[in-house]
Each structure stands twice: as structure tokens, then as C-alpha cells.
Amino acid sequence: MSEQVxxxxxxxxxxxxxxxxxxxxxxxxxPYEYVPISLVADGGQHKTAEYQNINPSMLVPTxxxxxxxxxxxQSLAIIEYLDEKYASGTQLMPxxxxxxxxxxxxxxxxxxxVQPLANSGVIKKSQTLFNANDEQTxxxxxxxxxxxxxxxxxxLAGRSGEYCYGYDITxxxxxxxxxxxxxxxxxxxxxxxxxxxxxxxxxxxxDAFKDASPERQVDxx
Amino acid sequence: MSEQVxxxxxxxxxxxxxxxxxxxxxxxxxPYEYVPISLVADGGQHKTAEYQNINPSMLVPTxxxxxxxxxxxQSLAIIEYLDEKYASGTQLMPxxxxxxxxxxxxxxxxxxxVQPLANSGVIKKSQTLFNANDEQTxxxxxxxxxxxxxxxxxxLAGRSGEYCYGYDITxxxxxxxxxxxxxxxxxxxxxxxxxxxxxxxxxxxxDAFKDASPERQVDxx
Numbered sequence: 494m495s496e497q498v499x500x501x502x503x504x505x506x507x508x509x510x511x512x513x514x515x516x517x518x519x520x521x522x523x524p525y526e527y528v529p530i531s532l533v534a535d536g537g538q539h540k541t542a543e544y545q546n547i548n549p550s551m552l553v554p555t556x557x558x559x560x561x562x563x564x565x566x567q568s569l570a571i572i573e574y575l576d577e578k579y580a581s582g583t584q585l586m587p588x589x590x591x592x593x594x595x596x597x598x599x600x601x602x603x604x605x606x607v608q609p610l611a612n613s614g615v616i617k618k619s620q621t622l623f624n625a626n627d628e629q630t631x632x633x634x635x636x637x638x639x640x641x642x643x644x645x646x647x648x649l650a651g652r653s654g655e656y657c658y659g660y661d662i663t664x665x666x667x668x669x670x671x672x673x674x675x676x677x678x679x680x681x682x683x684x685x686x687x688x689x690x691x692x693x694x695x696x697x698x699x700d701a702f703k704d705a706s707p708e709r710q711v712d713x714x
Numbered sequence: 715m716s717e718q719v720x721x722x723x724x725x726x727x728x729x730x731x732x733x734x735x736x737x738x739x740x741x742x743x744x745p746y747e748y749v750p751i752s753l754v755a756d757g758g759q760h761k762t763a764e765y766q767n768i769n770p771s772m773l774v775p776t777x778x779x780x781x782x783x784x785x786x787x788q789s790l791a792i793i794e795y796l797d798e799k800y801a802s803g804t805q806l807m808p809x810x811x812x813x814x815x816x817x818x819x820x821x822x823x824x825x826x827x828v829q830p831l832a833n834s835g836v837i838k839k840s841q842t843l844f845n846a847n848d849e850q851t852x853x854x855x856x857x858x859x860x861x862x863x864x865x866x867x868x869x870l871a872g873r874s875g876e877y878c879y880g881y882d883i884t885x886x887x888x889x890x891x892x893x894x895x896x897x898x899x900x901x902x903x904x905x906x907x908x909x910x911x912x913x914x915x916x917x918x919x920x921d922a923f924k925d926a927s928p929e930r931q932v933d934x935x
Contacts, residue, residue: 549868550823563812567819567826574815591784594795598788602771604822605788609830622854623844633843647770 499560500525506710509671515705522582529712607641720781721746727931730892736926743803750933828862
């Protein structure tokens, strides 16, 4: 218990990008210190000068290896780094170039085309700039998630097994589970996406995914 | 001239994700056939059943290797695939794990946090769902680009040389130049981002970047 932990993850319990990295750290069996950065308390702790020094983008998560003085942002970049750097636990990226490309593209289908449009910062900006009300912003988020899940379901139909890309857990699953969590919060019926729902449930039987869930974090409200 | 070209790129001249892949194909010295998919003509050629068969996400670009029957989407995944698969031309990803992570994270700063929010599909949806007018959507796009460029300028200050990540061209430059093109179209004054402006200009002295520019494409209007 007095073992020193060099890896730190600054994040927020409901941030799906943070959720991804928690899953990946668990799958890689890497102990880490979780440092909560509330996106709502104190007007947003991600906007403080102190946090801006760590991450000029004022976004979570930020990953820090205090021993090596390494600071990394962007969940997908962090996860590929962990996977390349540490042989421990689950290998999240496949070995073959083409498999790796496909895993990246499905992960980016979520991380570039869905999550950026349905996160809290974007919703807030649409409220101030477009005077969007809560009903409209919820419809906006549901639209992008449903569009993304419809396309992803078609794409994975010929690729998936127990998990998104065959029978091994990959970066795609690490991105899928937090996005399904968000979808369900927004009232999307996952019965409409049976393949994604099945994979999500398969993942959530595993401790690495369960322990990373928002509700299990120290900053969960 | 009768040489068979196996690589195809479905794209649109003004799509910045397509622009990225054009730059990468040029830097890798890979000949390819460019297949224009207009996002505006005929109500959007990306929505046709024929194109949906190629790309269920109805987005550009799509990369196809007709000889190997490989279809890939997502510009960053395509570019890393090209870089891993082909030793020709410029190596776009660094060799060291930490350098590679940083290049990915800066590229994702653009590809996940800026471009997804300021593209034509998102603008159209904000018009229909939020009744946003042209002035508001232009302000929206400028906000996300300026926010992203401000953070990226700080992050690259200690990393850049002639290009974003030191003195070799990387994936970050491939993402930066199309984003600056979009920024300038939206009336953002790049004098506010002198580091990014300098790097953009350095890139645009090179044929690989110049030949990939929107105005040089067969579908440019």
C-alpha cells in the first residue's frame, strides 16, 4: 500500500474520454492515481490557471508519468502510448498493419465523429451562441450518437465477434462502452443497436470495464 | 501514363479531412486516382446508396486499394496505414514511442477537437435544429478554431522547429495546413497565431502540400 505510483490521470467521472483511459489503464493492469478535475464545480476546475499549466486545452483527461516527466493529452494518443510502452495486461492494438488501421478507424468513428459533438462543452456553447434549449441540445446529442451508431453497426457487422473487432478486446471496445453510457443517459434505446448493445454487455462483464465506470469513481455525484 | 493505379481516394476538394489524405499520399509519393464526391451537388453525392455501400458513415474521404480489396475511412487511420505500409517518400510518424504519442495528440487536437465542430455537416445541422443563422454558425466555427489554435500554439511552442514537431514533417503538419485553410476562409486572421502561420507557410512551399490544395483539384469550383 506504500508502493509509489508514478502514473496520474486527471479526469472527470462523467467525461467519456477520461472513462476510455481508465478502462485502458485497467486493461493494461497499470496502477494509477486518479485526480478529479470537476467540469462543473467552481465554474469548472479545468479552467483554472493551475490546470491550464498542465493542459493548455483545458480539457480532460491529462495523463502524467511523474517519474519520466511525461504529460500527454488526447485519450486515443494516451491509450496507444500505453499499449506501445507497456507489455502488461491486454494488447489493445492488433499486430497486423491492416487490422491496426481498421481498429483506429472504428475508434475514430466514435472519437472524431460522435463524442466531440455530444460533450458538455459543446452543449454549453450551443446554449450561449444559438440560444439552444435543453430539449434541442438533447436532440442534437442523440442525433449524432444515433447517426454514428447506425454507421458503426453496419461497419462492424462483418468484423465483430465477442467484441467489436473479432474476439480480442481492442481500442474500439474501449471507446464504445463510454459512448453507450452517454447514449443511455440521453435516453437512446440501445435495443435499436443490438450488435453494439451485445458487445457493450460483453465488455461490462469484465472488471477492467466495471471498475472504470463513472459511478465507481471517487468524484461521482 | 498507361500505368495502372490501384489506390483510389473518394473525396471533396474543400473537405479538410480529404485534403489531409491528399497531402499524405503526395508526401508518400503514392500515385492515386481522385474520385470527387460532391457534398453539395445533387443534394450531396455522399448520401447516395452507391456511396453508402462504400462508406456507411456517408463521409469523405474513403480510401480504397482496389488491388488488395481494402477500404478504409477516417483520415488519421488512413494516413497511419499509408505510413506503416509504404516506406516510400516522407516518414510521417516518428520512430520513438513518446514522439509518436505527441504527434498523435497534436494531430488529434485538430482532428478531434476542432475539425469535427466546424465542418459543413455540423453547420447544416445547427441551422436546422437550432435555427442558427449564417452569422452565428460562422462565429461558432471561428470560436472552435481559435480555441484550438490558441491551445495548440502554446503546446507547440516548446516542440516546433521548421514544422510542428521539430524539423521533420509529421502527421501534425498534414492536419494543420487544411485547418488553416478553413480558418482563413472563415476570416480568422492568422497573424494572431504567428507560430502556426509560420509553419503553414513553410509547408506550403513544398509541392506535396501545394498540389493537394483544394483549388488544384479537378472538382474545385
